[in-house]
Amino acid sequence: xxxxxxxxxxxxxxxxxxxxxxxxxxxxxxxxxxxxxxxxxxxxxxxxxxxxxxxxxxxxxxxxxxxxxxxxxxxxxxxxxxxxxxxxxxxxxxxxxxxxxxxxxxxxxxxxxxxxxxxxx
Numbered sequence: 001x002x003x004x005x006x007x008x009x010x011x012x013x014x015x016x017x018x019x020x021x022x023x024x025x026x027x028x029x030x031x032x033x034x035x036x037x038x039x040x041x042x043x044x045x046x047x048x049x050x051x052x053x054x055x056x057x058x059x060x061x062x063x064x065x066x067x068x069x070x071x072x073x074x075x076x077x078x079x080x081x082x083x084x085x086x087x088x089x090x091x092x093x094x095x096x097x098x099x100x101x102x103x104x105x106x107x108x109x110x111x112x113x114x115x116x117x118x119x120x121x
Contacts, residue, residue, distance in 0.1 A: 004055040004092065008085045009037055033089060048093050048102050055092035059084060 012030035015022040022030070039046040065077045079087065086108055093102035 002052050004088050011081045011085050050092050051094045055088040058091040
């Protein structure tokens with residue numbers, strides 16, 4: 001089962017096509033992800049592989065955390081699509097030679113309350 005992998009591939013395609021509004025650098029990240037995914041699927045010499053278990057584990061871990069303030073206080077944290085795209089790449093891509101993570105660091109800068117859920121009243 002490749003749930004996270006397939007979902008973030010779909011997300012990347014939507015960003016590139018313009019269905020989701022994305023800045024130029026984020027579209028580049030989406031293009032890189034799709035290139036890497038294709039190489040991992042078709043090139044046996046590609047040095048990385050996707051670990052669905054590792055990607056799912058980090059998503060499940062975030063769901064154990066709870067919101068601390070506001071209308072969602074006490075509710076589990078469910079990552080948005082863009083958040084899963086970012087975090088799953090950090091944990092999902094692994095090196096074939098030793099199974100360690102491909103990426104060790106990531107930098108994301110967003111405006112305050114970017115993941116806020118708006119309620120219509």
